[in-house]
Amino acid sequence: VNITHRVSIKNKLVGIICLVTLAALGIGFTVVILSDIATYEDDLVNNTLVNARLVGNGCITALAFDDRQGAMDNLLTLESVDDVEDAYLFDKNGDLFAHYQRTPSDTPPTKEEFRLDKASEFANGRLEVTQPIRFKGQDYGYIQLRASTAQLQEKIRDYLATVLTLMAALMVLAFLLAQGLQRIISAPILHLARVTHSISKGGDYSVRVSDRRGDEIGILYGGFNEMLDQIEARRNERDAALEELAQTHAQLKSILRAASRVAIIACDENGRVSLFNSGAEQMLGYEPDEVMGSQTPLLWHLDEELAARAEALSQEFDQPIKGMDVFVAKPRLKGYEEREWTYVRKNGARFPVTATVTLVRDDARNTTGLLFVAIDITDRKRAEEEVRQSEQKYRAYISNSPFGVFVVNSMGQFIESNEALLRYCGYTEEELHRLNAPQLFSPNSPEVAKAHFGQLMTEGRSSGEVLVQKKDGSDGFYMVDAVRLSADRCLGFVADITSHKRDQEELKKFAARLERSNRELEDFASVASHDLQEPLRKVRAFGDRLKAVCGDGIPEKANDYLDRMQSAADRMQTLISDLLTFSRVTTKAQPHTAVDLNEVTVEVLSDLEIRVEELEARISIGQLPIVHADPLQMRQLLQNLIGNALKFHRSGVAPVVKVYTKAMYEPPIPHAAWTPEHQMCTFCVEDNGIGFEEKYADRIFTVFQRLHGRSEYDGTGVGLAVCQKIVERHFGKIAAESTVGKGSAFSVTLPQSSEQKGKDHERHQLEANHHPAG
């Protein structure tokens, strides 16, 4: 440290002031002294020169006319001049002409010593002045005066003594003034120094110096206070920032520690690992100590993968890339690179990762390292594989689907389509994907069908038949069900219903034909029945009249014939009436309503009361359902069934008839006429009569089919046919089971009324009423 730095500011100021004063006085006085000495010398020189000239001029004519006495007289005038000691007069040839010496001991200068080149010269403590003597441009000679400098030197000595005394006095004054005045500067600075010292010792930055001054010290104080303010503020900021930093650090540390599923690895510029988080430990199986500072990420990369990558990058960049540059080459261009790699655990196990390599740069954009963030994507890979397989599977489903499947965007353009769809419309996939769904609609297509696409877009769902023009120009019917998946994607399923449609058309035509033919038949039956009754009535009437007119006159044989004829006519009457009944099942149908079969059964039994009593039949009626049916036809159905049960009884055995509900179940085939709440119910009419062979179970429901001869059981064979027709009209089913000699059971299935549950009133046992005592 320079010594000046150790001296106190007070002493420095005093020193500086004294030094400046000394320098100023020194220089000033030196200049003055020198100039004064020069002046003194000049004065001496000038005086001497003037004397030389004066005396010289006086000698002109002495020289001109060789007047040595005159010259000497002139030189002697110098006696009055104290300074001049010697005077020498030379003629123009340089020869001594005359001389004067105050002290005669001096030897006059010789011709050689005589010098003309200098007008004046101080030499040997004397002043030599030489002057030429001229008159009117003519040289007459030279005069040389030698003056003593003793007086001059004495004068200078006195002068110097005075000046130095003055200077010493001034220096003392300057020192005293500096001592007093330095406080103006040093006091505030020393104050500042003391405050600074106390602050640096005590660390109390709240101290301030009073700064009510207008000068630079005031500015310094202000600046100092401001600096203290800033230091205080900075210290507070710094403390806050340090705290925040510590928090951030802790947070980052905990984040790094918590990131156990992600390997975060940082490297310095040489590729040495400088950070190895817990995720990396878990993923790679190395301890941080094993790799930090000693290993590079190349350790857990697969050599062949690195080599392949290096080769690819070398080609891409057209320069050899190897080692760590494999990771750095790409990030240098865009800052980072995300890539899949295979990592090798410490134990040799390999697994796929996605590693993001980022260049770490300092503020000056210099690369200071690399950051690897790697995620184990084994699960993702597996999931992807599963997704891929699943996708493949579903794709196979869709592409192999017998139905057309397509995906269109909001413009109706085809995005995806399967083989079935291409087969339907005849286009290739490329052709189809250039088309719009609405473009496929046939010009023959009804406007309604064309609106399907719009409906799909607005309502998100559309279903219906469309008429499509195939590539070959022909039209095809398709059932399309489409649903909007997203704003720009709709999925549709297409079924080719062209042939179905054709079949349906034909079926419709056939049904119409059948309907017409049925109606004709029914009309025919009705008409025939009515029209046949008239001639029959005539046959019977004229038969009666023949009997009444001829009476006893008719031979036995003829009477027998007549009886037979009338009997036949009666039978025909019954046949016609039954046929009429049969045809009326369809022609005279009434609207369906809720029919309580219990009530109907009671009515039927009251109609059959006489017959029941005759046969001593026992009739048991269980709880029967309420069905949705034509009430009159229900009555006819039960009447026929119960009537048949009574009719085909075994002789000598009292008939036992059971009417009961067998089961209730959901309709196996829903039909348009039914409402979904309609259940089906089955009831049975069972007897212990003669029964029939099972193989005739179907035949018995055919019109005019009889299993027994007319002699055994009367009837036309229409009853069960009517039953079947009624049941079928109600979309029900009738079936018969029987064992010969044991009895038969007819089960009827009909739609149940929705009011069934509401009618939960108590059912009375009819068994007692219809079962005569004994």
Add this chain to the structure above:
Amino acid sequence: MQHEVIIKVWSIAAICLLVATSGRSDGIEKHDAETVKAVFIERLCNFVEWPEEANLSDTSWPFVIGIMGRSPATSAIRRIYGSRPILGHPVEVRRIKTTSGIGGCHLLFIAENEKSRLADIIAAVSEEPVLTVSDTPGFCDWGVLLNFRIFNNKVGFEINERAVLDSPLSFSHHLLKTATIVEPVGDNK
């Protein structure tokens, strides 16, 4: 050996110098007084101012020396100024027989044998810018401006201050200082 040579050379040089110096110191004594007077004439002219009408402003014009009478000095003048200029002018020496021939002369040397006509001559040139010079004792008292005399075996001169004052010529005080003054102006005669 060499040292001796140097000493010898210096000795010879010193002797030569002494001889030369001694020769110069008594130069006037060596020359005859007439030649000194003739030489002094040229030196005198340096301390004399001629008026305008003397036509000495142009150096191509001759400086005319008139000589009246005959003496050894006149022949010295003739000898010396045959080639030597005065004040830069070529010198023309005229013999003046009568006072009427004085016109046009700048300097007039009056020999001793003209003593009889001296008053006339003085009267003739007193108003003219002519420096009258003589070498005869007593001539100066007659009105000749400058008269050579031998003092202490040396050529000196005397000057008639009154005549100088009356003449159109003006004399340098230096000249007056060296000369012996005849008829000083301060005296009232």
